Amino acid sequence: MLIKPAPDIRSSDITDERVYLRRREFMKAAAVPAVAALTGFTPGAALAFGQDTLPNVRKGVVTLNEALTPWDDVTTYNNFYEFGMDKGDPSRNAKKFRTKPWTVKIDGLVNKPGDYLIEDLVKPHALEERVYRLRCVEAWSMVIPWVGFPLKDLIARVEPQGTAKFVEFATLHDPKQMPGQRLDVLEWPYVEGLRLDEAMHPLTILATGLYGKTLPNQNGAPLRLVVPWKYGFKSIKSIVRIRFTAKQPVSSWQASAPQEYGFYSNVNPGVDHPRWSQARERRIGEFFKRETLMFNGYAGQVAGLYAGMDLKKFY
């Protein structure tokens, strides 16, 4: 499981066997955009659902009696500043983003640190479909059928040490592939963090897909966090590092505007963003705004994590 680098050959020089064995699929996958580019003809369904279907997904692990946000909206309305500032930028600019090979470094206060190939990281876990609300700090929301597995199961595998109290995540930093990182609007790489008990909460997942397909690049492929009771920016995308720490991490948004973004960033209709109200939200596809729910509707499951805390202070 632990990949030790060979002394003389860089791991990037070797084609992974899995990749080699699936070379025909890659050629096919590459052919669709190429044909589209050459002919100007886009096979709509093929491209829109151009993601691989994920096998053996346990359906209905977490369901929600609310209409799903359509695939097209989920995959074209994205805040992923690494690929541009406009909502439509990520779906346009992330098309050629390389997610294979992909390594996730696990380090810090943990017994089994290492550089894990994403396949090895994900393989031991049964993939589940979980329908969650996603509430953006900009007061819009979606309902998304994620595919992933509980983060706590991965944490258990890598064995954090007793002194570990927080988990810090980082997104890939690669300005060549991520044009947004050439602007210094945020400190790159993007960093997010959770308290260890938040990370261990059964609702917190690492997602590898949505709508039963592999994650589109613009949604944070190949691996992203989903914490449904926090504002969307906490659910960090395209993760390359998971670090266990004793000190509370400083997220990119906290570093950028500490008076506007706190470490917790729990969805809370009673605590406004300094510049706009958080009391209501527009569900994508709906005309009328709806009331925002405490902890995004997950108060029953997560309120206990914050018992006794002043949520106006720890926003």
Added chain:
Amino acid sequence: MPSARLLRPLVFAASLGPLVFLALGALQGTLGANRIAAITRSTGVWTLRFMLLTLAVTPLRVLSGWNDVIRVRRMLGLFAFFYGSLHLVTYVWLDQFFDWASIVKDVAKRPFITAGFSAYVLLVPLALTSTAAMIRRLGGRTWRRLHRLAYVAAAIGIVHYWWLVKLDTRPPRNYGILLAVLLLVRLFTVRKS
């Protein structure tokens, strides 16, 4: 340069472009997942652009000697007011759906909305006094002094934009630089001439 007679119809048609584009986008569903946000943003940005275009007319005339351009200044200013009104209607109707309590709270409590609303209020007397009859009634001097408010409204409009941006302040900053340049050009050229 287009003949003086054609200039106004041409500018009028072009000025309707953003509205036509929005209407077609709304009909064809190409405004993206969050249509209301797209309409709000587009009408707001076009208000600012028309304000800057209006303020560019006199400097352009003085610098280029193209005197006929003055014929479209009022029209451009009224289009700024028109897109500003659409922007306000979008907020009141589509975004808030006439929730007056929430609107009053927003205007009072959210500095960026206070600024946007103030900028719009400043445009109202300018639109009302844009007719030839009103210019005569006020007299040229008073009218010109009153219409210097256009600079104030544009500046507050840019502040409104600046304060609502989450991270990327480049667009409002660029509009601010443009406004400053226009003001400087005016101060240094129009005074002299």
